[in-house]
Amino acid sequence: MGNITLKKVNKSFGETQVIPAIDLTIEDGEFVVFVGPSGCGKSTLLRLIAGLEDTTSGTIEIDGRDVTGEAPAKRGLAMVFQSYALYPHMTVRNNIAFPLKMAKLDAALIDKKVTDAARVLNLTSYLDRRPGQLSGGQRQRVAIGRAIVREPSAFLFDEPLSNLDASLRGTMRLEISELHQQLKTTMVYVTHDQVEAMTMADKIVVLNAGNIEQVGSPLELYNKPDNLFVAGFIGSPR
Ligand code: ADP
Numbered sequence: 001m002g003n004i005t006l007k008k009v010n011k012s013f014g015e016t017q018v019i020p021a022i023d024l025t026i027e028d029g030e031f032v033v034f035v036g037p038s039g040c041g042k043s044t045l046l047r048l049i050a051g052l053e054d055t056t057s058g059t060i061e062i063d064g065r066d067v068t069g070e071a072p073a074k075r076g077l078a079m080v081f082q083s084y085a086l087y088p089h090m091t092v093r094n095n096i097a098f099p100l101k102m103a104k105l106d107a108a109l110i111d112k113k114v115t116d117a118a119r120v121l122n123l124t125s126y127l128d129r130r131p132g133q134l135s136g137g138q139r140q141r142v143a144i145g146r147a148i149v150r151e152p153s154a155f156l157f158d159e160p161l162s163n164l165d166a167s168l169r170g171t172m173r174l175e176i177s178e179l180h181q182q183l184k185t186t187m188v189y190v191t192h193d194q195v196e197a198m199t200m201a202d203k204i205v206v207l208n209a210g211n212i213e214q215v216g217s218p219l220e221l222y223n224k225p226d227n228l229f230v231a232g233f234i235g236s237p238r
């Protein structure tokens with residue numbers, strides 16, 4: 001499961017409306033990318049889905065269940081933060097195990113889940129190292145591992161690769177796409193990078209000042225942009 005439905009979701013900070021009443025459906029298993037220029041409301045939209053911000057009005061449903069106002073931990077989603085959100089003093093094993101220890105899972109079960117996640121992410125031989133002894137890409141994989149062990153119905157990524165250098169970004173892009181193919185879990189991925197959007201997404205949501213300009217596959221947006229903003233942002237020949 002991992003269907004996310006936004007109905008007339010509006011978000012204002014004081015007088016400032018950041019997200020006007022928008023409707024959006026994310027299907028189970030889809031890789032959806034929110035793309036748009038800096039400040040257009042991508043992170044706010046993701047944080048509304050995660051429950052890190054409350055909607056001003058409108059409702060959010062996950063797998064048909066109204067989660068509006070529900071605490072983040074109850075939504076069954078996992079937010080993947082940038083790799084610098086790791087605990088530097090903890091081993092890779094303990095960083096990945098952290099959410100499970102917080103949830104007071106049985107030690108043997110925690111060990112199995114961490115071992116499985118490490119295998120999926122090629123981190124098996126790094127479990128006893130600390131983040132400072134890892135490369136940027138490995139650290140990013142640990143951050144993803146910490147999300148995987150919770151077996152979320154969807155992963156939420158907010159510009160996870162923005163602090164990596166260009167070549168590593170390319171590698172990680174492929175790794176995250178492969179992970180999606182392997183897990184087949186819904187992924188919602190925020191970026192201001194058109195290349196990331198075009199290469200990773202099943203469905204792209206183009207945002208401009210909080211408004212959804214267009215929703216479609218990379219090819220649809222490229223071949224049939226609805227307007228000049230989409231054409232300009234995606235780089236369509238128009
Ligand atoms: P993006 O992630 O696309 O760069 P954001 O969602 O971070 O954009 O921000 C969208 C707009 O909302 C910006 O104008 C930003 O200043 C404003 N904003 C975001 N969070 C807050 C907040 N907590 N209080 C006030 N304004 C905010």
Ligand code: MG
Nearest residue numbers: 042043044159
């Ligand atoms: Mg942002």
